[in-house]
Amino acid sequence: MIAALAGGVGGAKLADGLARLxxxxxxxxxxxxDDFEHLGLAISPDLDTVTYTLAxxxxxxxxxxxxxxxxxxxxxxxxLGGPGWFRLGDKDIALHLVRSQRLRRGENxxxxxxxICARLGIAARILPMxxxxxxxxxxxxxxPLAFQDYFVARRCEIPVTGFRFAGIADAKPSPAVVSVLxxxxxxxxxxxPSNPFVSVDPxxxxxxxxxxxxxxxxxxxxxxxxxxxxxxxxxxAKMMRELGLDVSAxxxxxxxxxxxxxxxxxxxxxxxxxxxxxxxxxTLVTPTLMKTAEDRTVLAQSCLxxxxxxxx
Amino acid sequence: MIAALAGGVGGAKLADGLARLxxxxxxxxxxxxDDFEHLGLAISPDLDTVTYTLAxxxxxxxxxxxxxxxxxxxxxxxxLGGPGWFRLGDKDIALHLVRSQRLRRGENxxxxxxxICARLGIAARILPMxxxxxxxxxxxxxxPLAFQDYFVARRCEIPVTGFRFAGIADAKPSPAVVSVLxxxxxxxxxxxPSNPFVSVDPxxxxxxxxxxxxxxxxxxxxxxxxxxxxxxxxxxAKMMRELGLDVSAxxxxxxxxxxxxxxxxxxxxxxxxxxxxxxxxxTLVTPTLMKTAEDRTVLAQSCLxxxxxxxx
Numbered sequence: 329m330i331a332a333l334a335g336g337v338g339g340a341k342l343a344d345g346l347a348r349l350x351x352x353x354x355x356x357x358x359x360x361x362d363d364f365e366h367l368g369l370a371i372s373p374d375l376d377t378v379t380y381t382l383a384x385x386x387x388x389x390x391x392x393x394x395x396x397x398x399x400x401x402x403x404x405x406x407x408l409g410g411p412g413w414f415r416l417g418d419k420d421i422a423l424h425l426v427r428s429q430r431l432r433r434g435e436n437x438x439x440x441x442x443x444i445c446a447r448l449g450i451a452a453r454i455l456p457m458x459x460x461x462x463x464x465x466x467x468x469x470x471x472p473l474a475f476q477d478y479f480v481a482r483r484c485e486i487p488v489t490g491f492r493f494a495g496i497a498d499a500k501p502s503p504a505v506v507s508v509l510x511x512x513x514x515x516x517x518x519x520x521p522s523n524p525f526v527s528v529d530p531x532x533x534x535x536x537x538x539x540x541x542x543x544x545x546x547x548x549x550x551x552x553x554x555x556x557x558x559x560x561x562x563x564x565a566k567m568m569r570e571l572g573l574d575v576s577a578x579x580x581x582x583x584x585x586x587x588x589x590x591x592x593x594x595x596x597x598x599x600x601x602x603x604x605x606x607x608x609x610x611t612l613v614t615p616t617l618m619k620t621a622e623d624r625t626v627l628a629q630s631c632l633x634x635x636x637x638x639x640x
Numbered sequence: 641m642i643a644a645l646a647g648g649v650g651g652a653k654l655a656d657g658l659a660r661l662x663x664x665x666x667x668x669x670x671x672x673x674d675d676f677e678h679l680g681l682a683i684s685p686d687l688d689t690v691t692y693t694l695a696x697x698x699x700x701x702x703x704x705x706x707x708x709x710x711x712x713x714x715x716x717x718x719x720l721g722g723p724g725w726f727r728l729g730d731k732d733i734a735l736h737l738v739r740s741q742r743l744r745r746g747e748n749x750x751x752x753x754x755x756i757c758a759r760l761g762i763a764a765r766i767l768p769m770x771x772x773x774x775x776x777x778x779x780x781x782x783x784p785l786a787f788q789d790y791f792v793a794r795r796c797e798i799p800v801t802g803f804r805f806a807g808i809a810d811a812k813p814s815p816a817v818v819s820v821l822x823x824x825x826x827x828x829x830x831x832x833p834s835n836p837f838v839s840v841d842p843x844x845x846x847x848x849x850x851x852x853x854x855x856x857x858x859x860x861x862x863x864x865x866x867x868x869x870x871x872x873x874x875x876x877a878k879m880m881r882e883l884g885l886d887v888s889a890x891x892x893x894x895x896x897x898x899x900x901x902x903x904x905x906x907x908x909x910x911x912x913x914x915x916x917x918x919x920x921x922x923t924l925v926t927p928t929l930m931k932t933a934e935d936r937t938v939l940a941q942s943c944l945x946x947x948x949x950x951x952x
Contacts, residue, residue, distance in 0.1 A: 367738070368680065368740050368741040368744055369737070394716075397712075398710060398712045398730065400710045400712070400729075400730035400731055401713060401730040401731065401733045401734040402734070403731075403734075404706075404730070404731040404734030405734040405737060405738055407759065407760075408734060408735060408756055408760075409738065409755060409756075409759050410734070410737065410741070417712075418710065418712035418716070418730045418733075419712055419716040421713045421730075421733065421737075422714070422716030422717040422720060423716065423720060425679045425680060425681070425713070425717060425722065425733075426679070426717055426720045426721065426722040428680050429679050429680040429722070432680055443721060444720055444721075447720050447721050448719075448720075
C-alpha cells in the first residue's frame with residue numbers, strides 16, 4: 329500500500345506512473361486548496377487533473393482538462409456576458425455539473441470523487457485532502473489574491489510574498505485520508521513533484537496531518553519538482569526566487585526537512601546530493617522528467633525501490 | 641404596444657412573427673410553470689424557447705434548444721452517472737449556467753432574462769410571468785407528476801385528470817408584467833397558440849393577473865392551438881380528450897370564454913365560427929399553421945388587424 333500526496337500536473341504524472349504499477353494499492357491524496365466556485369460550479373483543479381490523468385483522458389498539451397475537448401458552452405457563456413477567463417471545456421463542465429449537484433445534495437467531496445473515479449475506470453483511490461473548504465491565498469505586494477486569480481487571471485505575473493490557507497484551521501483531513509495514513513500496512517508515503525508551497529503545503533497544513541506523517545511506520549519520500557534550477561511546469565521556481573530561496577532541489581529538501589526520509593532528485597542535480605544528504609535526507613539521483621507514459625512508470629518504480637531501500 | 645402571452649413552441653412562433661413586425665413595441669409574457677432545477681441548473685423551457693426563437697437561433701427540428709447544437713457535456717454527464725433524460729445541449733447549458741449563477745447571486749429572473757435577450761440582440765421584451773416559483777403539476781391516475789416528469793420523462797403517455805400550479809397562490813406577476821398589462825397605451829393582448837392548460841393557465845392563474853386583463857381597455861384575443869381537431873405540437877389535443885372535452889377550437893373558445901374578445905381559428909375550422917360567435921366571441925378565420933418565417937409574420941399581421949377591428 330502506497331500513499332501519494334499530489335497537486336496538479338507534475339504530481340498527476342507520478343501518480344499515474346504509480347497507479348499503473350499499483351492499481352488499487354495506491355491512494356492519492358490531492359490538494360483541494362485551489363478549489364473554488366465558478367459559474368456556480370464546484371471546481372477542483374488538482375483533483376480533476378489527477379482524475380483525468382489516471383483515467384487516461386487528460387489533455388496532454390494543456391496538462392489540465394480533457395483530451396479532444398470542445399468549447400461550445402464556454403463560447404456561449406462569453407456571448408451571454410458570463411466569465412470566459414477560466415477555461416472549462418464541454419466534457420469538463422459535465423463533471424462539474426455532476427459534482428456540484430451532488431455536493432449541493434449533501435454528499436461529501438470524497439464520496440463524489442470515488443464514484444466519478446469508479447465510472448472513469450480508475451482503480452487507484454483518489455482522495456481529496458479534506459471535505460471541508462480550504463482556500464489558498466497568495467500574498468502579494470497588491471495584497472492577497474485568491475489562488476485562481478493569481479494563477480489563471482494574473483498568470484502568476486505578480487511577485488509573491490507568502491501563502492495562506494483560509495479555513496484550514498477549521499478543516500479536517502477527510503476520514504479516508506486519516507485512515508490511509510494511519511494504515512499500519514502502508515509501505516511508503518510519497519510527496520509527488522508538485523509545487524511545495526501551493527500544492528503540498530495545504531495538505532501538510534491540515535490540522536493533525538503532519539502528526540499522522542510523523543507517527544508513520546513507513547518511509548516518507550519526496551520527488552523534487554525543481555530540475556536543474558527550474559520547474560518543469562508552473563510557478564514553483566518563480567515563487568522560490570521571489571521568496572528569496574535558491575531555485576534548487578536543495579531548497580525543496582530544506583522545505584521538507586524534518587519530515588521526509590528521502591528526496592528523489594534529477595541527474596541534472598547530482599551535484600546537490602551531498603548537501604541534501606548533510607541535512608539528514610537520503611537521496612536518489614535518477615531522471616525525473618516525465619515526458620512519456622514510460623517515463624512515469626520508470627520514475628514510479630524508482631521511487632518504490634527507493635522507498636523499499638529506505639525501509640530496510 | 642402589444643402584449644402576448646406565450647408558452648413554448650407554437651407561442652414562440654407567433655411571438656416571433658409579432659416581434660418581426662413590432663420590434664420593441666412587443667412584450668411577451670411567458671409561462672414559467674414548467675421551470676425546474678436540473679443538474680443544479682435553473683431551467684426555464686418556455687422562456688428559452690421564446691428567447692431562442694426571437695433570437696433566430698432556435699433549433700427548427702426540435703422546437704427547443706439551439707440550432708447547430710452539440711451534446712458533449714450531456715454525453716459526459718451520462719458517462720459520469722448523471723441524468724441524461726433532459727436534453728441539454730452545450731450552448732443551452734451555457735445559458736443555464738449564466739442564469740443559474742446570476743439567480744443565486746440574488747438577481748431576479750426578469751432582470752437576468754432582459755440582459756440575456758439584450759446580448760442575443762432581441763428587441764422585444766421577453767418577460768417571465770413571475771419572479772416567484774410556480775410548479776405545474778399534472779394530475780394523473782398515478783398521482784401528481786412534476787411537469788417535466790410528465791412531459792419529457794413520461795412523454796405525455798399517462799392520461800391526465802387535471803392540473804395544479806404549486807406555489808401560485810404565493811406568486812405574484814412580476815412588476816414588469818403588471819406594468820405592461822396596466823399600460824393604457826396597450827393596443828391589444830394576444831394569447832398565443834400555446835397549450836391552454838399548462839402554458840396559458842399558469843399565467844392566467846397568477847393572483848391578480850386575470851383582474852388586470854378584465855380591467856383592460858384594449859381587445860384581448862387568442863389564437864387557437866387546435867387546428868382541425870388536433871394540436872400542431874405537444875399534448876394539448878391529448879389532454880382535451882382525456883379531460884372529456886371535444887378536441888376543437890370550440891373547446892379553446894370555451895376555455896377562454898368570458899375573458900377573450902376574439903378567437904383566431906384556422907380555415908380548417910371555419911365551420912366552428914358560428915358556434916364560437918354564439919359564445920360572444922368574435923372570430924377570425926385564417927390560416928394559422930406556421931411552417932415558415934413568412935407564415936409567422938402573416939399570422940401576426942392578421943392578429944394585429946383583427947385586434948384593430950375589435951377596437952373599433
